[in-house]
Amino acid sequence: MEIAVCVKRVPLVGSTFILTDDAMAIDTSRIGATLSPHEENAVEAAVRLIEVHGGSITLFSVGSAQAEEQLREQLAIGADRAVLIETEGTEIDSQATAAVLAQAIDQDTTDFDLVLLGTESADSGGYQTGIRIAHALGRPVVTNVKGLDITDNKATCERAVGAIREVYEVQLPAVISVLDGLNIPRYPSVPGRIKARKKPVDRLSIAIPEPTTIRTSLRVPQSADKGAINLGSGQQGAKALVEVFKQIGVM
Amino acid sequence: MILVYADHDRGVIEPLTFQALTFARDIDPDVHAVLIGGSSAGLNASTAAAELGEYGAHVVHVAGLSDYSDYAPLAAARALVALLGSTGAQALIAASSPRGNEVLAHVAAITDRPFVADCYSIAIGAPHKIVRARWAGNLHEEVDVNAEAADVLIATVFPHSTEATTAPADGAITDFTAAVSQDDLAVQVINRVGASTGGVTLPEAKVIISGGRGMGGPDGFGILESIAAALGGTVGCTRVVTSAGWRPHSEQVGQTGTKVAPDLYLACGISGATQHLAGCKNSKTLVAINTDPDATIMNHADYIIVGDVNQVLPMVLQEIQAAKS
Numbered sequence: 001m002e003i004a005v006c007v008k009r010v011p012l013v014g015s016t017f018i019l020t021d022d023a024m025a026i027d028t029s030r031i032g033a034t035l036s037p038h039e040e041n042a043v044e045a046a047v048r049l050i051e052v053h054g055g056s057i058t059l060f061s062v063g064s065a066q067a068e069e070q071l072r073e074q075l076a077i078g079a080d081r082a083v084l085i086e087t088e089g090t091e092i093d094s095q096a097t098a099a100v101l102a103q104a105i106d107q108d109t110t111d112f113d114l115v116l117l118g119t120e121s122a123d124s125g126g127y128q129t130g131i132r133i134a135h136a137l138g139r140p141v142v143t144n145v146k147g148l149d150i151t152d153n154k155a156t157c158e159r160a161v162g163a164i165r166e167v168y169e170v171q172l173p174a175v176i177s178v179l180d181g182l183n184i185p186r187y188p189s190v191p192g193r194i195k196a197r198k199k200p201v202d203r204l205s206i207a208i209p210e211p212t213t214i215r216t217s218l219r220v221p222q223s224a225d226k227g228a229i230n231l232g233s234g235q236q237g238a239k240a241l242v243e244v245f246k247q248i249g250v251m
Numbered sequence: 252m253i254l255v256y257a258d259h260d261r262g263v264i265e266p267l268t269f270q271a272l273t274f275a276r277d278i279d280p281d282v283h284a285v286l287i288g289g290s291s292a293g294l295n296a297s298t299a300a301a302e303l304g305e306y307g308a309h310v311v312h313v314a315g316l317s318d319y320s321d322y323a324p325l326a327a328a329r330a331l332v333a334l335l336g337s338t339g340a341q342a343l344i345a346a347s348s349p350r351g352n353e354v355l356a357h358v359a360a361i362t363d364r365p366f367v368a369d370c371y372s373i374a375i376g377a378p379h380k381i382v383r384a385r386w387a388g389n390l391h392e393e394v395d396v397n398a399e400a401a402d403v404l405i406a407t408v409f410p411h412s413t414e415a416t417t418a419p420a421d422g423a424i425t426d427f428t429a430a431v432s433q434d435d436l437a438v439q440v441i442n443r444v445g446a447s448t449g450g451v452t453l454p455e456a457k458v459i460i461s462g463g464r465g466m467g468g469p470d471g472f473g474i475l476e477s478i479a480a481a482l483g484g485t486v487g488c489t490r491v492v493t494s495a496g497w498r499p500h501s502e503q504v505g506q507t508g509t510k511v512a513p514d515l516y517l518a519c520g521i522s523g524a525t526q527h528l529a530g531c532k533n534s535k536t537l538v539a540i541n542t543d544p545d546a547t548i549m550n551h552a553d554y555i556i557v558g559d560v561n562q563v564l565p566m567v568l569q570e571i572q573a574a575k576s
Contacts, residue, residue, distance in 0.1 A: 013525050015547040017390055026390075037490075037507045037526075095365055120352075120368075122506065123385055127352035127368045127407075128359065135360035140325075140437045144349045146500070158444070159349070160501065161260065163452045166322075167442040180507035181493065181500025212365040212400040214378075216393045218385070228539070228552040237556040238566035241538065242574050244554055248536050250458050250482055250515045251574065 001055035001150070002110050003046045006101050006117035006129070007039040007074060009067040023217045025091075035070045038118025042178050044185040045148055046116055047078035053150065056080040058112070060104050062097050063087060068201050076188030076196035083108070083202050093213040094124060098132030100206050106137060112173065114155070119143050119177040130177035141175040142168045146182050252281045252338065254312075256331060256345040256354055257303055259286065260322065261293030264302055267346030267408075269415035272306040274408045275344045276418060278373055284308035284422075285334060287327040289315035296424055304422020306415060311422050312338075316431045322350065323439035326431045328357030333429035335362075335403055341375060347407035359405045365396055367406040375404060384409045387506040387529035411512050411533045451485040453502065453509040458484025458517075461504055461531070462492065465520020465541065465560055469497040474564045475519060481571045487511070489527045505530035520560045523548030540564070 012032040020027045035043075046057045059074055059082040061067045071082040085100055092100070105115060115137070120127045127143075134141030147158030147165060153172045158165040160181075170176075188196070231240040245251040253275045258265040275282045284303040288294050300311035314330040331354065335343060343358060345351035347369050359366035369384035371391065378395035385392045388409060396404065453459065460479040462472055472486060479486050487504040488497070504511055506529040516534035521527060523539075523546055531537065532551060539552035540563050549555050556563055 013386065013389075015522070015524055017386070017525065093365070095359075098360075122387075125369055125385060125387060126366070127347075128356035128366050131353065131356040132360045135357075140434075142438055143324075143353050161349075161443075162454060163445070163450070163501075165444050166440045167444060168438055169441055170438055180490070181503065184494060184496055212397045213367065214395045214397075216395055218393075219391050221388070221391050226551060226553055228549060228555045231538075231554050231556050233556060233558045234562070235566050235570075237558060238563060238570045241554070241556060241567055242570040244536070244538065245482065245515070245571070246574070248514060250484075251571070 001049060001053040001114065002112045003049060003055065003057045004060055004105050004112040004115045005039070005042050005046050005057060005079065006060045006115065006133070007043065007070060008036040008061060008121050009033050009063050009070045010036045010121065010123045017220050019218055019220065023219060024215060025218065033066065033069065035074065036118055036122045037180050038120070038178055040185040041180055041182040042116040042118055043074045043077055043079060044183045045178060048183065049150060050078065058083060058108065058110060060101055061085070062092065062100050071201050072196050073188060075199045076192040077186060078192070081200045081202065083204050085204050085206050087208065091124070092208055093211045094126035094128050095132065095212055096209045098129045099136065099209050101129065102133045102136035103206055104204055105133070114172055115175040117177050119179050130175050134175035137175070139174050140170045141177065142170055143177040145176050145178045148176065148178070148182060252283055252340050253279045253342045253344055254334065254338065254340040255282060255284045255308065256343065256351060257284045257286050257299070258346055258348050258350045259294065259299060262295050262299060264299055265346055265348050265350070266415070267348050267351070267410050269306045270411070270413045271344055271346040271351070271408045272303065272308060273415050274413040276307045278342065278375060281309065282307050283310040283312060283338070283340070285312040285314065285331065287314045287316065287330050288319045289313070291320045292322070300422045300424050304420050305417050307418040307420050308422050309420045310425055312425050312427055315426060315428055318436055319431065321440040323436050324350070324353045325357055325438060326435040327354045328361060329431050329435050330429040331358050332361050334427060337427070340403060342373070342404040342406065345407050347410055351407050355405050355407055364403060364405055365401045367394070367396060367404070369409040370406045371409055371412050373404065373406060379404050381406070386525060387510070389525045389529055410510060451483070453485060453487060453504065453511055456485040456511070457514045458482045459487045459504065459511060459513045459515070460484055460517045460519070461487035461489070461521060462519045463489040463521030463527070464491045466492070467561070471561070472498060474568060478517070478564065478568050478571065481568065481575070484515070489521055489524070518548050518552070519564060521548050522546045523551060
């Protein structure tokens, strides 16, 4: 089984956001980067599928040259090679990202049975890249997937709705966008990291379409200190908390 | 006129749809809603249309599609594309629910238009001026959307950013149909598994007792379950907890889990990473128990207890039981 996994490098944000002076981006000078969370699950799912069905995994990413760091990390987990479509540092909109990824997947020498990615990215949260890629490639797409099984070229996908799970079935080749909770991603092993150094990260140049959605500014919404009421500690705090429960009508 | 896609599951309308209708009325009072799927998809059109009318839908377009026996995103999108063509709507709006985002992204892909998810405000114009969520609402982004590319603006409304208010309108049903191929129905709900255990689910819970890394391990959650049971609520947790395998992902509150808005959110041993706050900051009352008075969660809480959860929580349970007896 040949699997393409689309991944995105995003800033590793902790408890606060600090913006650049022009308010057009997150100031990343003092923070690291990571893989957009749902995509960790996409790579893990691909590795598990290859363990059962054989085949190979190719990573695709649109982003800065530094995205190689995240690609190497995922190569260490078990992907075989990576293709990086470098942008000039500027982030491109969802429509353009999907167009570029679809073209890269389409023109690759490998015919992919499955394209995996996150349902939405942690930063832009556009909820559309997988669906647009599917339309561009003429393939079916299932999104929000939290359970995945592939047998005889047919993918059975589960998606959580409240307490129950909806089941979808789709013939490969297909695009499947996943969510955190699909699996628990593994950490790269030391031998994995050593092997990853020798795995290819190819640079691919694709013309970026004109953007249709243009950022004019970013801001951190005001969620000022609520001035929390300290209920005290120990037994006294516990008593005061129960009084709050009564006040707000949950008891 | 603005068309609002009404997300429903076998006739039960997703509550966020009422927020989307309220939001749409602010852009243009001439709001129409659209329901996809007839009685074979469990939809009672007149009941659903009456509900949508309550929230300002003057007209409710109901698509009866052949073989549409359950939710099928691409088929729903095909029907919406046909309806956009015949009604001349200036915008297509939906709730930012899994189905709302999915169906509208399909419409955008089919018609090669932009799709703007998670909006807080929309001013139609040239360009369209939109404020939307990034990082699940931890950042607000102002964007200009090209009005030629987005001759029909396709967008979803950030959950709980607009309070649903009623504005009774006719909700007059207009039936329509659209050509849907078997390929459009290839991705369709074919089954539902894991029937409800009868417990309260996170999105509907009025009380959520949530634990983070500070609970120390899977065993630490026993006390949270007891308190949740005593208050008729349910247990939540952070991403750290699900990634460690302490609790199932279905309990995760946050950007990559469930976004909730309960009456009470009790955050125990949770530091308050943005990933987590994105899921719980709409709680009506947020109480945090943490050993660290400077933890980020303390700035977002209405009430705090500075202390060790292992000592405080058993006392809280004891006090609840004492108050009840």
